[in-house]
Amino acid sequence: MNDHLKETTIRTKSIFKGKIIDLEVQDVQLPNGEESKREIIHHPGAVAVISFTNEGKLILVKQYRKALEKAIAEIPAGKLESGEDPLECAKRELEEETGVKAKNWSKLHSFYTSPGFANEIVYVYLAEDLHTGNVNMDEDEFVERVDVTLEEANQMILSEEIHDAKTIYAIQYWQLNQRQGM
Amino acid sequence: MNDHLKETTIRTKSIFKGKIIDLEVQDVQLPNGEESKREIIHHPGAVAVISFTNEGKLILVKQYRKALEKAIAEIPAGKLESGEDPLECAKRELEEETGVKAKNWSKLHSFYTSPGFANEIVYVYLAEDLHTGNVNMDEDEFVERVDVTLEEANQMILSEEIHDAKTIYAIQYWQLNQRQGM
Numbered sequence: 239m240n241d242h243l244k245e246t247t248i249r250t251k252s253i254f255k256g257k258i259i260d261l262e263v264q265d266v267q268l269p270n271g272e273e274s275k276r277e278i279i280h281h282p283g284a285v286a287v288i289s290f291t292n293e294g295k296l297i298l299v300k301q302y303r304k305a306l307e308k309a310i311a312e313i314p315a316g317k318l319e320s321g322e323d324p325l326e327c328a329k330r331e332l333e334e335e336t337g338v339k340a341k342n343w344s345k346l347h348s349f350y351t352s353p354g355f356a357n358e359i360v361y362v363y364l365a366e367d368l369h370t371g372n373v374n375m376d377e378d379e380f381v382e383r384v385d386v387t388l389e390e391a392n393q394m395i396l397s398e399e400i401h402d403a404k405t406i407y408a409i410q411y412w413q414l415n416q417r418q419g420m
Numbered sequence: 421m422n423d424h425l426k427e428t429t430i431r432t433k434s435i436f437k438g439k440i441i442d443l444e445v446q447d448v449q450l451p452n453g454e455e456s457k458r459e460i461i462h463h464p465g466a467v468a469v470i471s472f473t474n475e476g477k478l479i480l481v482k483q484y485r486k487a488l489e490k491a492i493a494e495i496p497a498g499k500l501e502s503g504e505d506p507l508e509c510a511k512r513e514l515e516e517e518t519g520v521k522a523k524n525w526s527k528l529h530s531f532y533t534s535p536g537f538a539n540e541i542v543y544v545y546l547a548e549d550l551h552t553g554n555v556n557m558d559e560d561e562f563v564e565r566v567d568v569t570l571e572e573a574n575q576m577i578l579s580e581e582i583h584d585a586k587t588i589y590a591i592q593y594w595q596l597n598q599r600q601g602m
Binding site for chain 1: 425426427429435436438439440441443445446448450451452457458459460461463466482483484485486487488491492494497499529530531532533534535536537538539540542562563564577580583584585586588589592593595596
C-alpha cells in the first residue's frame with residue numbers, strides 16, 4: 239500500500255555495530271524527489287509477557303534502566319537471541335526473570351516501539367496456568383519481582399514507577415479484559 | 421527507590437551525534453561490582469495526540485517509516501524541538517499533520533518507548549473540541565490523514581497497517597473510555 243509515500247534508499251553508511259543495536263545513516267529519496275537523511279537503529283526484536291498470579295495480580299519486574307537512569311517496573315521482557323522463536327524467548331524470559339513457567343501461551347499483539355528511528359518490534363504474549371519453575375532463574379539479571387493489583391498498578395503509573403509503553407499497554411489490556419473473568 | 425539495582429557509570433564514549441539521535445557506549449558497574457557495557461540512544465522526546473472527528477472517528481496519519489521499510493497508520497506524533505513545551509509541540513504536530521486545531525487539551529500518559537536502550541519518552545495528549553485550522557499544514561511532511569472507526573482500527577491492527585505501540589495504546593484507551601460517551 240501507499241507507494242506514493244515510499245522513501246527509497248540511495249546509500250547506507252554503517253556507523254556502529256554493537257552487542258544489542260546497530261546504527262546506520264541512510265541517504266533517502268523522498269516522494270517529491272528530494273533527498274534527506276535517516277538515522278536508523280537496527281534491533282533484534284523483543285518479547286514481553288502478561289501473566290497473573292493465582293491471586294489475580296499482574297507479575298512485574300523492577301529493573302534499573304541505564305538509558306533512563308532509574309529503576310522501573312515492567313512486565314517481564316527480553317530481546318530475541320539470533321534466530322530464536324519469539325514464543326520460546328517469551329518462555330525463557332518469564333522463567334529467568336520471575337521463576338515462573340506457564341502451560342498456556344497466546345500471542346496478543348506485536349508492535350514497533352519507536353518507528354521513527356528504530357526497527358525494534360515487541361511480541362506480546364499472555365501466559366496462563368502458571369506454576370513455579372525456578373530452575374532456570376538467571377543469576378546475572380538484576381531484577382526484582384513484584385506482583386501488583388490493578389489498583390496498585392494504576393498508582394504506580396501515577397508515580398512513574400511504571401513508565402514504559404508495553405507495561406501501560408499491558409495494564410490497559412488487563413482493564414479491558416477483567417470483565418471476562420481475568 | 422531500588423538503589424540496590426542501580427548501575428553506575430564508569431566512563432562514557434560518544435559514538436555518534438545525529439540530527440535526531442545520539443549514540444553513546446557506557447562502561448557501567450553492576451550491583452554485584454562487575455562491569456558491563458550499555459549502548460544508549462539519546463532522543464529529544466516526542467508527543468502523540470489522540471483526537472476524534474465529529475463523527476467519532478479516530479484521526480490517524482499514514483506515513484512511510486524507513487526503519488520499518490513500510491507505511492503504517494499512527495496517531496499524529498512528532499518529536500520535540502529543543503526546549504519546546506510538550507503541549508505546544510502536540511498542538512503544532514496535530515495541525516501540521518492533519519490540518520486540525522483543538523480547543524481542549526488534556527495530558528493522558530507519558531511513557532518510555534524502549535527503556536532497554538533509548539531514553540525516548542512520548543507525552544500523549546487527548547485533543548477535544550476540534551475545528552479545521554489548515555493554515556499551518558506542513559508541505560514537507562509526506563503524511564496522509566485517515567479517519568477510522570473502532571472496528572476499522574481493530575481490523576488495521578490485524579492487518580498490521582497499525583503496528584506501533586502508541587497507536588495500539590490509543591485504540592485500547594478508546595475502547596476503555598467509549599462507555600463514557602467518547
